[in-house]
Amino acid sequence: MNDALKIVLVGTRHPGNIGSAARAMKTMGLSRLALVAPECFPDPHAYALAAGANDVLDVAEVHATLEDALAECRFVIGTTARRRTVTMPELPPRDAARQLVDAQARGGVALVFGRERTGLENHELQLCHASVCIPANPDYSSLNIAAAVQVLCYEIRMATLSTNANADMDAATIAASIDPDDLPATQAEMEAFFQHFSALLDDIDFHKGRPPDMISQRLRRLFQRAQPDPRELRILRGIFSDTQRLLKKS
Template identity: 60%
Template sequence: MNTGDFDTQAAVRIRIVLVGTQHPGNIGSAARALKTMGLSRLVLVQPERFPHSEADALAAGADDVLARAHVADSLADAVSDCRLVLGCTARDRRIALPQWTPREAAAQVVAAARDGGEIALLFGRERTGLENEELQLCHAAIHIPANADYSSLNLAMAVQVLAYELRLALLQGAAARLPAPHDPPASHAQLEGLFAQLAQTLDDIDFHKGRAPESAMRKLRRLFLRASLDEREVRLLRGVLADAQRMARLAGEAGPTPPLSPPGGLG
Protein backbone atom coordinates (compact mmCIF):
# COMPACT_ATOMS: atom_id res chain seq x y z
CA MET A 1 0.00 0.00 0.00
CA ASN A 2 1.15 3.52 -0.61
CA THR A 3 0.80 6.52 1.65
CA GLY A 4 -1.97 7.90 -0.54
CA ASP A 5 -4.30 5.26 0.96
CA PHE A 6 -3.83 6.62 4.49
CA ASP A 7 -7.13 7.84 5.98
CA THR A 8 -6.13 11.21 7.42
CA GLN A 9 -9.73 12.20 8.23
CA ALA A 10 -10.14 9.20 10.52
CA ALA A 11 -6.63 9.61 11.97
CA VAL A 12 -7.35 13.08 13.37
CA ARG A 13 -10.20 11.65 15.46
CA ILE A 14 -7.83 9.31 17.32
CA ARG A 15 -6.03 10.59 20.41
CA ILE A 16 -3.36 8.88 22.51
CA VAL A 17 -3.78 9.72 26.20
CA LEU A 18 -0.85 9.28 28.61
CA VAL A 19 -2.02 9.25 32.23
CA GLY A 20 0.31 10.37 35.03
CA THR A 21 3.51 9.88 33.00
CA GLN A 22 6.50 9.98 35.34
CA HIS A 23 9.45 10.26 32.94
CA PRO A 24 9.40 13.17 30.45
CA GLY A 25 11.55 11.20 28.02
CA ASN A 26 8.67 8.79 27.52
CA ILE A 27 6.44 11.68 26.49
CA GLY A 28 8.92 12.72 23.82
CA SER A 29 9.39 9.12 22.63
CA ALA A 30 5.62 8.64 22.45
CA ALA A 31 5.32 11.78 20.31
CA ARG A 32 7.96 10.34 17.98
CA ALA A 33 6.11 6.99 17.84
CA LEU A 34 2.91 8.76 16.82
CA LYS A 35 4.48 10.88 14.13
CA THR A 36 6.21 7.91 12.47
CA MET A 37 2.78 6.29 12.04
CA GLY A 38 0.98 9.40 10.79
CA LEU A 39 -0.83 10.20 14.06
CA SER A 40 -0.64 13.57 15.74
CA ARG A 41 -2.97 13.90 18.75
CA LEU A 42 -1.28 13.49 22.11
CA VAL A 43 -3.06 14.23 25.41
CA LEU A 44 -1.26 14.27 28.77
CA VAL A 45 -3.20 13.83 32.00
CA GLN A 46 -1.34 15.24 35.00
CA PRO A 47 2.21 14.49 33.78
CA GLU A 48 4.76 14.72 36.58
CA ARG A 49 7.24 16.82 34.51
CA PHE A 50 6.15 18.61 31.37
CA PRO A 51 7.31 20.67 29.51
CA HIS A 52 10.82 19.28 29.92
CA SER A 53 14.07 19.30 27.95
CA GLU A 54 14.25 15.49 27.99
CA ALA A 55 10.86 15.27 26.28
CA ASP A 56 12.08 17.72 23.63
CA ALA A 57 15.27 15.74 23.05
CA LEU A 58 13.61 12.34 22.67
CA ALA A 59 10.86 13.67 20.40
CA ALA A 60 13.61 13.65 17.74
CA GLY A 61 11.83 15.67 15.08
CA ALA A 62 8.28 15.21 16.37
CA ASP A 63 8.43 18.64 18.00
CA ASP A 64 5.15 19.63 16.33
CA VAL A 65 3.29 16.73 17.99
CA LEU A 66 4.83 17.66 21.34
CA ALA A 67 4.01 21.35 20.92
CA ARG A 68 0.36 20.58 20.19
CA ALA A 69 0.03 18.10 23.08
CA HIS A 70 -2.94 18.98 25.28
CA VAL A 71 -2.45 18.83 29.05
CA ALA A 72 -5.64 17.86 30.91
CA ASP A 73 -6.39 18.24 34.61
CA SER A 74 -8.27 14.94 34.78
CA LEU A 75 -8.88 11.82 32.72
CA ALA A 76 -12.60 12.59 32.61
CA ASP A 77 -11.82 15.93 30.95
CA ALA A 78 -9.45 14.26 28.49
CA VAL A 79 -12.09 11.83 27.17
CA SER A 80 -15.36 13.70 27.80
CA ASP A 81 -16.27 13.97 24.08
CA CYS A 82 -15.19 10.44 23.12
CA ARG A 83 -17.45 7.71 21.79
CA LEU A 84 -14.92 4.93 22.39
CA VAL A 85 -12.33 4.77 25.20
CA LEU A 86 -9.84 1.89 25.36
CA GLY A 87 -7.26 1.22 28.07
CA CYS A 88 -3.92 -0.45 27.31
CA THR A 89 -3.19 -2.74 30.24
CA ALA A 90 -1.68 -6.06 31.29
CA ARG A 91 -4.14 -8.95 31.14
CA ASP A 92 -6.10 -9.20 34.38
CA ARG A 93 -9.06 -11.55 34.73
CA ARG A 94 -10.37 -9.46 37.61
CA ILE A 95 -11.12 -6.59 35.21
CA ALA A 96 -14.65 -7.02 33.86
CA LEU A 97 -13.85 -5.55 30.44
CA PRO A 98 -13.71 -7.05 26.96
CA GLN A 99 -10.02 -7.65 26.17
CA TRP A 100 -8.79 -7.02 22.63
CA THR A 101 -5.46 -7.52 20.92
CA PRO A 102 -3.89 -4.40 19.35
CA ARG A 103 -5.11 -5.55 15.90
CA GLU A 104 -8.67 -6.12 17.09
CA ALA A 105 -8.65 -2.77 18.85
CA ALA A 106 -7.27 -0.94 15.80
CA ALA A 107 -10.08 -2.29 13.60
CA GLN A 108 -12.71 -1.07 16.07
CA VAL A 109 -11.01 2.29 16.57
CA VAL A 110 -10.71 3.03 12.86
CA ALA A 111 -14.28 1.89 12.18
CA ALA A 112 -15.57 4.22 14.91
CA ALA A 113 -13.37 7.10 13.69
CA ARG A 114 -14.63 6.64 10.11
CA ASP A 115 -18.14 6.76 11.52
CA GLY A 116 -17.43 10.23 12.93
CA GLY A 117 -16.58 9.37 16.54
CA GLU A 118 -13.80 10.70 18.74
CA ILE A 119 -11.60 7.91 20.11
CA ALA A 120 -9.14 7.73 23.02
CA LEU A 121 -6.48 5.10 23.74
CA LEU A 122 -5.23 5.30 27.31
CA PHE A 123 -1.77 4.40 28.62
CA GLY A 124 -1.01 4.46 32.36
CA ARG A 125 1.96 5.17 34.55
CA GLU A 126 5.29 3.47 33.86
CA ARG A 127 5.37 1.51 37.13
CA THR A 128 1.71 0.87 37.92
CA GLY A 129 -0.26 1.35 34.70
CA LEU A 130 -3.90 2.45 34.76
CA GLU A 131 -5.72 2.35 38.09
CA ASN A 132 -8.98 0.45 38.45
CA GLU A 133 -10.98 3.67 38.65
CA GLU A 134 -9.45 4.78 35.36
CA LEU A 135 -10.19 1.45 33.69
CA GLN A 136 -13.82 1.87 34.75
CA LEU A 137 -14.00 4.74 32.24
CA CYS A 138 -13.06 2.38 29.39
CA HIS A 139 -15.26 0.39 27.04
CA ALA A 140 -12.61 -2.31 26.59
CA ALA A 141 -9.00 -3.16 27.47
CA ILE A 142 -6.13 -3.71 25.04
CA HIS A 143 -3.59 -6.41 25.87
CA ILE A 144 -0.33 -6.72 23.94
CA PRO A 145 0.45 -10.48 23.77
CA ALA A 146 4.12 -10.19 24.66
CA ASN A 147 6.45 -13.01 25.74
CA ALA A 148 4.99 -14.35 28.99
CA ASP A 149 8.51 -14.91 30.37
CA TYR A 150 9.50 -11.30 29.73
CA SER A 151 6.43 -9.19 29.11
CA SER A 152 7.65 -5.80 30.35
CA LEU A 153 7.23 -3.11 27.69
CA ASN A 154 8.46 0.45 27.93
CA LEU A 155 5.59 2.96 27.73
CA ALA A 156 6.75 4.44 24.43
CA MET A 157 7.21 0.93 22.98
CA ALA A 158 3.62 0.09 23.84
CA VAL A 159 2.47 3.31 22.18
CA GLN A 160 4.51 2.36 19.09
CA VAL A 161 2.85 -1.09 18.88
CA LEU A 162 -0.63 0.43 18.99
CA ALA A 163 0.29 3.24 16.61
CA TYR A 164 1.61 0.70 14.08
CA GLU A 165 -1.60 -1.34 14.20
CA LEU A 166 -3.65 1.83 13.83
CA ARG A 167 -1.62 2.79 10.77
CA LEU A 168 -2.24 -0.60 9.16
CA ALA A 169 -5.98 -0.21 9.76
CA LEU A 170 -5.94 3.38 8.48
CA LEU A 171 -4.23 2.22 5.30
CA GLN A 172 -7.00 -0.28 4.59
CA GLY A 173 -9.96 0.95 2.63
CA ALA A 174 -12.30 -1.78 3.83
CA ALA A 175 -12.10 -1.66 7.60
CA ALA A 176 -14.99 -3.03 9.63
CA ARG A 177 -17.59 -0.34 10.22
CA LEU A 178 -19.88 0.16 13.15
CA PRO A 179 -23.61 0.37 12.37
CA ALA A 180 -24.66 3.94 11.62
CA PRO A 181 -26.83 5.15 14.51
CA HIS A 182 -30.10 7.05 14.01
CA ASP A 183 -29.00 9.53 16.66
CA PRO A 184 -25.49 10.64 17.63
CA PRO A 185 -23.84 8.19 20.03
CA ALA A 186 -23.64 9.35 23.61
CA SER A 187 -20.39 11.02 24.54
CA HIS A 188 -18.30 9.93 27.49
CA ALA A 189 -19.43 12.99 29.48
CA GLN A 190 -23.11 12.18 28.80
CA LEU A 191 -22.61 8.58 29.94
CA GLU A 192 -20.81 9.71 33.09
CA GLY A 193 -23.74 12.03 33.84
CA LEU A 194 -26.10 9.07 33.46
CA PHE A 195 -23.96 6.91 35.75
CA ALA A 196 -23.78 9.63 38.41
CA GLN A 197 -27.58 10.06 38.35
CA LEU A 198 -28.07 6.28 38.42
CA ALA A 199 -25.82 5.94 41.48
CA GLN A 200 -27.74 8.71 43.26
CA THR A 201 -31.11 7.17 42.32
CA LEU A 202 -30.09 3.76 43.70
CA ASP A 203 -29.19 5.50 46.97
CA ASP A 204 -32.48 7.42 46.97
CA ILE A 205 -34.56 4.23 46.64
CA ASP A 206 -32.34 2.31 49.10
CA PHE A 207 -31.53 -0.26 46.43
CA HIS A 208 -28.34 -1.45 48.13
CA LYS A 209 -30.00 -2.21 51.51
CA GLY A 210 -26.80 -1.38 53.39
CA ARG A 211 -24.52 -3.30 51.00
CA ALA A 212 -21.51 -1.61 49.37
CA PRO A 213 -22.70 0.01 46.11
CA GLU A 214 -19.44 -0.37 44.14
CA SER A 215 -20.05 -3.90 42.84
CA ALA A 216 -23.55 -3.15 41.52
CA MET A 217 -22.41 0.06 39.85
CA ARG A 218 -19.50 -1.69 38.13
CA LYS A 219 -21.90 -4.26 36.66
CA LEU A 220 -24.42 -1.60 35.62
CA ARG A 221 -21.69 0.47 33.95
CA ARG A 222 -20.60 -2.56 31.93
CA LEU A 223 -24.19 -3.27 30.93
CA PHE A 224 -24.84 0.25 29.65
CA LEU A 225 -21.46 0.54 27.94
CA ARG A 226 -22.13 -2.69 26.03
CA ALA A 227 -25.46 -1.23 24.88
CA SER A 228 -23.68 1.62 22.99
CA LEU A 229 -26.35 4.14 23.96
CA ASP A 230 -27.10 7.11 21.73
CA GLU A 231 -27.95 10.62 22.99
CA ARG A 232 -31.72 10.09 22.82
CA GLU A 233 -31.51 6.86 24.80
CA VAL A 234 -29.44 8.57 27.50
CA ARG A 235 -32.03 11.36 27.73
CA LEU A 236 -34.81 8.77 28.05
CA LEU A 237 -33.02 6.87 30.81
CA ARG A 238 -32.24 10.07 32.71
CA GLY A 239 -35.91 11.04 32.48
CA VAL A 240 -36.89 7.69 34.01
CA LEU A 241 -34.34 8.17 36.78
CA ALA A 242 -35.56 11.72 37.44
CA ASP A 243 -39.11 10.42 37.94
CA ALA A 244 -37.84 7.67 40.24
CA GLN A 245 -35.98 10.29 42.29
CA ARG A 246 -39.10 12.47 42.45
CA MET A 247 -41.22 9.57 43.69
CA ALA A 248 -38.56 8.70 46.28
CA ARG A 249 -38.65 12.30 47.56
CA LEU A 250 -42.47 12.26 47.77
CA ALA A 251 -42.40 8.95 49.63
CA GLY A 252 -39.87 10.36 52.06
CA GLU A 253 -41.99 13.47 52.68
CA ALA A 254 -45.09 11.33 53.33
CA GLY A 255 -43.31 9.34 56.02
CA PRO A 256 -43.33 5.59 56.60
CA THR A 257 -46.36 3.65 55.39
CA PRO A 258 -48.37 2.19 58.30
CA PRO A 259 -48.56 -1.63 58.34
CA LEU A 260 -51.75 -3.21 56.97
CA SER A 261 -54.22 -4.71 59.45
CA PRO A 262 -54.33 -8.49 59.33
CA PRO A 263 -57.37 -9.87 57.51
CA GLY A 264 -60.29 -11.25 59.49
CA GLY A 265 -59.91 -8.89 62.46
CA LEU A 266 -62.80 -7.94 64.73
CA GLY A 267 -64.78 -4.97 63.49
Protein backbone atom coordinates in the same frame (compact mmCIF):
# COMPACT_ATOMS: atom_id res chain seq x y z
CA MET B 1 -1.95 12.91 9.71
CA ASN B 2 -4.85 11.21 11.47
CA ASP B 3 -6.23 13.59 14.10
CA ALA B 4 -9.53 11.79 14.75
CA LEU B 5 -7.93 9.37 17.22
CA LYS B 6 -6.45 10.51 20.51
CA ILE B 7 -3.54 8.82 22.29
CA VAL B 8 -3.82 9.41 26.05
CA LEU B 9 -0.92 8.96 28.49
CA VAL B 10 -1.89 8.86 32.17
CA GLY B 11 0.46 9.92 34.97
CA THR B 12 3.64 9.67 32.90
CA ARG B 13 6.62 10.00 35.21
CA HIS B 14 9.53 10.53 32.80
CA PRO B 15 9.22 13.38 30.28
CA GLY B 16 11.48 11.47 27.89
CA ASN B 17 8.77 8.85 27.56
CA ILE B 18 6.33 11.54 26.47
CA GLY B 19 8.71 12.68 23.75
CA SER B 20 9.40 9.13 22.59
CA ALA B 21 5.66 8.42 22.48
CA ALA B 22 5.11 11.54 20.37
CA ARG B 23 7.79 10.32 17.95
CA ALA B 24 6.16 6.89 17.77
CA MET B 25 2.81 8.49 17.04
CA LYS B 26 4.06 10.76 14.28
CA THR B 27 5.83 7.94 12.44
CA MET B 28 2.46 6.18 12.23
CA GLY B 29 0.51 9.27 11.17
CA LEU B 30 -1.11 10.13 14.51
CA SER B 31 -1.04 13.65 15.89
CA ARG B 32 -3.42 13.98 18.86
CA LEU B 33 -1.70 13.47 22.19
CA ALA B 34 -3.37 14.03 25.55
CA LEU B 35 -1.51 13.93 28.87
CA VAL B 36 -3.27 13.30 32.17
CA ALA B 37 -1.44 14.67 35.23
CA PRO B 38 2.10 14.25 33.84
CA GLU B 39 4.76 14.63 36.50
CA CYS B 40 6.90 16.93 34.34
CA PHE B 41 5.67 18.60 31.15
CA PRO B 42 6.60 20.62 29.19
CA ASP B 43 10.23 19.62 29.59
CA PRO B 44 13.40 19.80 27.42
CA HIS B 45 13.89 16.02 27.72
CA ALA B 46 10.51 15.43 26.09
CA TYR B 47 11.45 17.61 23.11
CA ALA B 48 14.90 16.05 22.88
CA LEU B 49 13.48 12.54 22.52
CA ALA B 50 10.63 13.63 20.25
CA ALA B 51 13.28 13.79 17.49
CA GLY B 52 11.31 15.98 15.09
CA ALA B 53 7.84 15.35 16.49
CA ASN B 54 7.86 18.70 18.29
CA ASP B 55 4.61 19.67 16.58
CA VAL B 56 2.83 16.81 18.37
CA LEU B 57 4.13 18.04 21.74
CA ASP B 58 3.35 21.68 20.96
CA VAL B 59 -0.38 20.96 20.70
CA ALA B 60 -0.58 18.19 23.31
CA GLU B 61 -3.56 18.53 25.64
CA VAL B 62 -2.88 18.47 29.39
CA HIS B 63 -5.71 17.39 31.71
CA ALA B 64 -6.03 16.98 35.45
CA THR B 65 -8.15 13.83 35.19
CA LEU B 66 -8.78 11.03 32.72
CA GLU B 67 -12.49 11.91 32.75
CA ASP B 68 -11.63 15.36 31.37
CA ALA B 69 -9.33 13.91 28.70
CA LEU B 70 -12.04 11.54 27.46
CA ALA B 71 -15.01 13.89 27.80
CA GLU B 72 -15.83 14.20 24.08
CA CYS B 73 -14.89 10.61 23.16
CA ARG B 74 -17.54 8.06 22.15
CA PHE B 75 -15.33 4.94 22.16
CA VAL B 76 -12.32 4.24 24.39
CA ILE B 77 -9.87 1.34 24.70
CA GLY B 78 -7.48 1.08 27.64
CA THR B 79 -4.17 -0.78 27.61
CA THR B 80 -3.26 -3.31 30.30
CA ALA B 81 -0.35 -5.67 30.84
CA ARG B 82 -2.20 -8.13 33.04
CA ARG B 83 -5.64 -9.58 33.68
CA ARG B 84 -7.72 -7.34 35.94
CA THR B 85 -10.76 -7.81 38.14
CA VAL B 86 -12.62 -5.33 35.93
CA THR B 87 -14.88 -7.30 33.59
CA MET B 88 -14.65 -6.01 30.03
CA PRO B 89 -13.90 -7.24 26.50
CA GLU B 90 -10.17 -8.04 26.14
CA LEU B 91 -8.90 -7.51 22.59
CA PRO B 92 -5.66 -8.45 20.83
CA PRO B 93 -3.83 -5.45 19.32
CA ARG B 94 -5.02 -6.02 15.74
CA ASP B 95 -8.68 -6.26 16.74
CA ALA B 96 -8.39 -3.25 19.02
CA ALA B 97 -6.88 -1.18 16.21
CA ARG B 98 -9.65 -2.18 13.82
CA GLN B 99 -12.38 -1.27 16.30
CA LEU B 100 -10.75 2.12 16.97
CA VAL B 101 -10.46 2.90 13.27
CA ASP B 102 -14.03 1.80 12.56
CA ALA B 103 -15.40 3.78 15.52
CA GLN B 104 -13.94 7.05 14.22
CA ALA B 105 -16.89 7.43 11.87
CA ARG B 106 -19.12 7.83 14.96
CA GLY B 107 -17.01 10.49 16.68
CA GLY B 108 -13.99 10.87 18.92
CA VAL B 109 -12.06 7.77 19.99
CA ALA B 110 -9.13 7.27 22.33
CA LEU B 111 -6.46 4.73 23.20
CA VAL B 112 -5.30 5.09 26.82
CA PHE B 113 -1.91 4.12 28.27
CA GLY B 114 -1.21 3.98 32.01
CA ARG B 115 1.73 4.77 34.25
CA GLU B 116 5.18 3.32 33.55
CA ARG B 117 5.26 1.09 36.63
CA THR B 118 1.65 0.40 37.52
CA GLY B 119 -0.41 1.01 34.39
CA LEU B 120 -4.03 2.07 34.62
CA GLU B 121 -5.92 1.77 37.88
CA ASN B 122 -9.16 -0.22 37.95
CA HIS B 123 -11.35 2.86 38.22
CA GLU B 124 -9.63 4.28 35.12
CA LEU B 125 -10.19 1.08 33.15
CA GLN B 126 -13.88 1.34 34.02
CA LEU B 127 -14.01 4.44 31.81
CA CYS B 128 -13.08 2.27 28.81
CA HIS B 129 -15.28 0.15 26.57
CA ALA B 130 -12.62 -2.53 26.12
CA SER B 131 -9.00 -3.32 26.97
CA VAL B 132 -6.02 -4.36 24.85
CA CYS B 133 -2.93 -6.30 25.89
CA ILE B 134 0.24 -6.73 23.83
CA PRO B 135 1.16 -10.45 23.92
CA ALA B 136 4.77 -9.96 25.03
CA ASN B 137 7.19 -12.67 26.15
CA PRO B 138 5.71 -13.90 29.47
CA ASP B 139 9.23 -14.47 30.81
CA TYR B 140 10.16 -10.84 30.14
CA SER B 141 7.06 -8.75 29.52
CA SER B 142 8.51 -5.39 30.61
CA LEU B 143 7.63 -3.08 27.73
CA ASN B 144 8.61 0.59 27.74
CA ILE B 145 5.60 2.90 27.42
CA ALA B 146 6.89 4.43 24.18
CA ALA B 147 7.48 0.95 22.74
CA ALA B 148 3.91 -0.02 23.63
CA VAL B 149 2.66 3.16 21.93
CA GLN B 150 4.71 2.27 18.84
CA VAL B 151 3.31 -1.28 18.64
CA LEU B 152 -0.32 -0.20 18.91
CA CYS B 153 0.08 2.86 16.67
CA TYR B 154 1.55 0.55 14.02
CA GLU B 155 -1.54 -1.65 14.23
CA ILE B 156 -3.73 1.44 13.93
CA ARG B 157 -1.71 2.51 10.90
CA MET B 158 -2.19 -0.88 9.23
CA ALA B 159 -5.92 -0.88 10.02
CA THR B 160 -6.22 2.62 8.56
CA LEU B 161 -4.37 1.67 5.36
CA SER B 162 -6.61 -1.36 4.89
CA THR B 163 -9.80 0.68 5.21
CA ASN B 164 -12.01 0.69 2.12
CA ALA B 165 -10.23 2.77 -0.51
CA ASN B 166 -13.59 3.90 -1.90
CA ALA B 167 -14.29 5.99 1.20
CA ASP B 168 -13.79 9.53 -0.07
CA MET B 169 -14.53 11.34 3.19
CA ASP B 170 -12.37 11.09 6.29
CA ALA B 171 -13.86 10.04 9.63
CA ALA B 172 -14.16 13.60 10.92
CA THR B 173 -16.16 14.67 7.84
CA ILE B 174 -18.47 11.67 8.13
CA ALA B 175 -19.05 12.29 11.83
CA ALA B 176 -19.81 15.96 11.18
CA SER B 177 -22.55 15.01 8.72
CA ILE B 178 -24.43 12.87 11.27
CA ASP B 179 -26.91 14.15 13.83
CA PRO B 180 -25.07 13.98 17.20
CA ASP B 181 -28.20 12.44 18.74
CA ASP B 182 -27.74 9.45 16.43
CA LEU B 183 -24.18 8.83 17.63
CA PRO B 184 -23.17 6.95 20.79
CA ALA B 185 -23.15 9.24 23.82
CA THR B 186 -19.88 10.94 24.69
CA GLN B 187 -17.88 9.91 27.72
CA ALA B 188 -18.98 13.07 29.54
CA GLU B 189 -22.66 12.27 28.85
CA MET B 190 -22.18 8.69 30.06
CA GLU B 191 -20.47 9.81 33.27
CA ALA B 192 -23.32 12.24 34.00
CA PHE B 193 -25.76 9.39 33.42
CA PHE B 194 -23.87 7.03 35.76
CA GLN B 195 -23.77 9.68 38.50
CA HIS B 196 -27.54 10.23 38.15
CA PHE B 197 -28.20 6.47 38.18
CA SER B 198 -26.02 6.05 41.28
CA ALA B 199 -27.90 8.83 43.05
CA LEU B 200 -31.24 7.17 42.24
CA LEU B 201 -30.04 3.80 43.57
CA ASP B 202 -29.04 5.55 46.80
CA ASP B 203 -32.43 7.30 46.99
CA ILE B 204 -34.31 3.99 46.80
CA ASP B 205 -31.80 2.29 49.14
CA PHE B 206 -31.15 -0.33 46.49
CA HIS B 207 -27.86 -1.47 48.03
CA LYS B 208 -29.35 -1.79 51.54
CA GLY B 209 -26.03 -1.20 53.25
CA ARG B 210 -24.05 -3.51 50.98
CA PRO B 211 -20.94 -2.20 49.15
CA PRO B 212 -22.13 -0.79 45.81
CA ASP B 213 -18.89 -1.39 43.88
CA MET B 214 -19.69 -4.71 42.18
CA ILE B 215 -23.22 -3.71 41.17
CA SER B 216 -21.96 -0.35 39.90
CA GLN B 217 -19.29 -2.03 37.78
CA ARG B 218 -21.77 -4.47 36.24
CA LEU B 219 -24.27 -1.72 35.45
CA ARG B 220 -21.48 0.37 33.92
CA ARG B 221 -20.42 -2.55 31.71
CA LEU B 222 -24.06 -3.15 30.67
CA PHE B 223 -24.61 0.41 29.46
CA GLN B 224 -21.18 0.73 27.88
CA ARG B 225 -21.86 -2.42 25.84
CA ALA B 226 -25.19 -0.96 24.76
CA GLN B 227 -23.57 2.37 23.75
CA PRO B 228 -26.80 4.37 24.10
CA ASP B 229 -27.23 7.57 22.16
CA PRO B 230 -27.98 10.94 23.82
CA ARG B 231 -31.74 10.64 23.20
CA GLU B 232 -31.86 7.31 25.00
CA LEU B 233 -29.91 8.72 27.93
CA ARG B 234 -32.31 11.65 28.17
CA ILE B 235 -35.26 9.23 28.32
CA LEU B 236 -33.62 7.18 31.06
CA ARG B 237 -32.59 10.25 33.03
CA GLY B 238 -36.12 11.60 32.69
CA ILE B 239 -37.39 8.38 34.30
CA PHE B 240 -34.80 8.76 37.07
CA SER B 241 -35.83 12.37 37.72
CA ASP B 242 -39.54 11.54 37.85
CA THR B 243 -38.84 8.67 40.25
CA GLN B 244 -36.79 10.92 42.51
CA ARG B 245 -39.53 13.56 42.44
CA LEU B 246 -42.17 11.03 43.45
CA LEU B 247 -39.94 9.75 46.25
CA LYS B 248 -39.70 13.25 47.68
CA LYS B 249 -43.51 13.59 47.68
CA SER B 250 -44.08 10.25 49.44
